[in-house]
Amino acid sequence: MNNDSVEFTLPPAPRGLCFDRNDFVKTNFSVDNFLADHQNVASLETMRDDLGVYLKVLRLAMIELINKDYANFVNLCATLIGFDKAILKIQVPLGQLNEEVETVKQCLEEAMKELSLWLSQRHALQKKKQLVKYYSQTVNCLNTLENILRNISDKKKQDQILLADRAAMQYNQLKFSISKCESLVKSEQKMQYNEVGNKLVQTLNDLLFQFWNDNDEENLLKTLITLASLDRVTETEMLIRKQAVAPLLHEIISEPALQRSPEGLQGIYARILSLLESKLKLLLTVTQHSKLMFLMKKFRFLVNCFWCEVENRLEVNLASIFAPGNPQIFYRRYSESMEFIKRLEEYCSDKDMIKIMHETIEYRSFQRRWNLPVYFQIRFQEIAGSYEAALQKSPTVEANDGFVLKETYKCWIALQECWSDGIYIEAIAHKFWKLSLQLLSRYATWAGTYCAQRNSPKLELTSVNRSLIDNSINIHVDIQSLLNRLPTFMQLVEIKVPIGNKDLLRQSLRYSETMLTGTKDKIRECIVNELYDHFNMQLKQVSDIPRLYRKTNRSVPTKPCAYIDVITKAIHEFNEDASRRLDNAFLVELFQALFNIMTVSYYKYVEDVLTSVQKTEESLRRLKQIRERTSQQSSESTGVTDGDKIRLQLNVDVVSYGKLAETLCLNVHTVHKFTDLNSMVTEAVKNIDIK
Known part of the structure; x- marks a missing residue:
């Protein structure tokens, strides 16, 4: 049972109390916490009254409990009579038993101390015995090693490697023994230990190069295994690098060799790689042998010996290849160098070896030596500068490669140059992609700026604003062609860029496509404004219609006025020319926008004429009424009046205007x-009788 909690059965509390009766029997009950928890439930007076009520309940319950168990209480008192005498009776035997237990305990503790002391002495003796044993092994190993190394030079090469391997095992045992008994080893013996170790390593190094020169693969492998057992992998690699690799590269990697090479740097790299197929092939093959793969620390001849020495000599003896001044030469040398790296990676035994190669200080230094930011800046000035120079204030028509304008063609050429062989470098793919997006943005800005300019209104489509319209159409045609070619351009980019960035490329290209598509509205607005400036001058001639019919006795009009004919002819000529270059959907949008603003102006002009005609007629009517009252004559005018002819002419013009819109595939009911x-002109002529 848990001592921290006692289970009570409390009597039930009356309803309506401000607390729970079980709060009082909790193990963590606290008066302060109880008051704090219930201060917002009821006031102190209410809580006092409720506690008083429950206290009465508890008292009644206690009285009932006592009455119920009264007999048990009386029997308990009777049972305890004489219990103290029984306790006194067993007190003496228990005291004697306690003394005996203490005596036994003391004896056991003394025996344990004596045993522990004896075990400590025995352990010390065993440790001294072990030290003497290791010291004896050290002396024996030293003597054995000296005898082996003294006789090894007199043996044949095949026997020498066997003795060297035996000596290596003795040396490892000697190293272990000395580490265990170093306190007993004398300084003369330590010096002797160092001497035999150096002599053993020197013997193995000599055998290593002898077997390499003799092209003895089997014994060369044994020598490397023996050196690895001595934990001499790093030292052996450095020795091979300095004595085997470096002399071979001395004549290959130098400025005079580069000048003499017919194939330039590529020829140097070819000669370097040829060493792995000739003089260094045996070392490469042996160091990658399966018998060496089980080692914790493996030989990495290709990385630690060959590559590190090659890179170091390239930086020191051929520093000129890294100069970025001439971008063509820099690109060729950089490409040849990266191709050399790829071919070198093909000699690596696995992907882990390639990763180790990339993590070397030499590899990172080699990559940093190529000043790619300077190279890109030069290319940026060439590509972007050339394209910027091609952008004229006014577009230049020069049909080439499916583009109408020279500026668009230059933009397309600049985009291709960014990713062409001889310019593009994968390491700075992100910079060339940014330049590509900048070229598209610059073209969109140039096109939008040109289409945003306005000319002064002309009475007719002169060469100035006609040129603006033609150029705007040409820009729209070229932008559509450019947008159609962007998927092909994207395929070219995806082939060039590293795997994993394609979704990001497509997403960023959509923004450029949106910019180019956005120029469509500016082009339409430009063309509409230019056409409107001309046609509005024609529509203003509506105000001249009253002069044609005032006191001229002209016949009732049946044909539209000249301004309608001029507008109709001009629009048909424009439509005939534009329909050959623009898609039908764009043309419909263009004419819709044009007629929207034209009709608003036309409505105002017609409304002004009808208002003027009505006012004139009212003035004439009042004047006529005055004359009739003066002469006391009344006469009724018959026939079509001049005002009616004006209204009829306006109606004919509006009808012709609507038919013109319908011939352009427009729904006249959607025109503003x-x-x-x-409705205005129809209402104006509905009461006219032209019979």
Whole structure:
């Protein structure tokens, strides 16, 4: 049972109390916490009253409990009579038993101390015995090693490697023994230990190069295994690098050798790699042998010996290849160097070896020596500068490669140059991609800026604003062609860039496509504004219609006025020319926008004429009424009046205007103000009798 909690059965509390009766029997009950928890439930007066009520309940319950168990209480008192005498009776035997237990305990403790002391002495003796044993092994190993090394030079090469391997095992045992009894080893013996170790390593190094020169693969492998057992992998690699690799590279990697090479740097790299197929092939093959793969620390001849020495000599003896001044030469040398790295990686035994090669200080230094930011800046100035120079204030028509304008063609050429062989470098793919997006953005900005300019209104489509319209159309045609070619351009980029960035490339290209597509509205607005400036001058001639019919006795009009004919002819000529270059959807949008703003102006002009005609007629009517009252004559005018002819002419013009819109595949009911315009002229002529 848990001592921290006692289970009570409390009597039930009356309903309506501000607390729970079980709060009082909790093990962590606290008066302060109880008051703090219930201060917001009821006031102190209420809590006092509720506690008083429950206290009465508890008292009644206690009285009932005592009454219920009264007999048990009386029997308990009777049972305890004489219990103290029984306790006194067993007190003496228990005291004697306690003394005996203490005596036994003391004896056991003394025996344990004596045993522990004896075990400590025995352990010390065993340790001294072990030290003497290791010291004896050290002396024996030293003597054995000296005898082996003294006789090894008199043996044949095959026997020499066997003795060297035996000596290596003795040396490892000697090293272990000395580490265990170093306190007993004398300084003369330590000196002797160092001497035999150096002599053993020197003997193995001599055998290593002898077997390499004799092309003895089997014994060369045994020598490397023996050196690895002595934990001499790093030292052996450095020795091979300095005595085997470095002399071979001395004549290959130098400025005079580069000048003499017919194939330039590529020829130097070819000669370097040829060493792995000739003089260094045996070392490469043996160091990658399966018998050496089980070692914790493996020989990495290709990385630690060959590559590190090659890279060091390239930086020191051929520093000129890293100069970025001439971008063509820099690109060729960089490409040849990266191709050399790839071919060198093919000699690596696995991907882990390639990773180790990439993590070397020499590899990172080699990559940093190529000043790619300077190279890109030069290319940026060539590509972007050339393209910027090709952008003229006014577009230049020069049909080439499917583009109408020279500026668009230059943009496409600049985009291709960014990713062409001889310019593009994968390591700075992100910079060339940014330049590509900048070229597209610059073209979109140039096109939008040109289409945003406005000319002064002309009475006719002169060469100035006609040129603006033609150029705007040409820009739209070229932008559509450019947008159609961007998927092909994207395929070229995806082939060039590293795997894993394609989704990001497509996402960023969509923004450029949106910019180019956005120029469509500017082009349409430019063309519409230019056409409107001309046609609005024609529509203003509506105000001249009253002069044609005032006191001229002209016949009732049946044909539209000249300004409608001029607008119709000009629009048809424009439509005929534009339909050959623009898609139908764009043309419909263009004419819709044009008629929207034209009709608003036309409505205003017609409304002004009708208002003027009405006012004139009212003035004439009042004047006529005055004359009739003066002469006391009344006469009724018959026939079509001049005002009616004006209204009829306006109606004919508006009808022709609507038919013109319909010939352009427009729904006249969707043209702004046309329905109001048509209703206005129809209402004006509905009461005219032209018979």
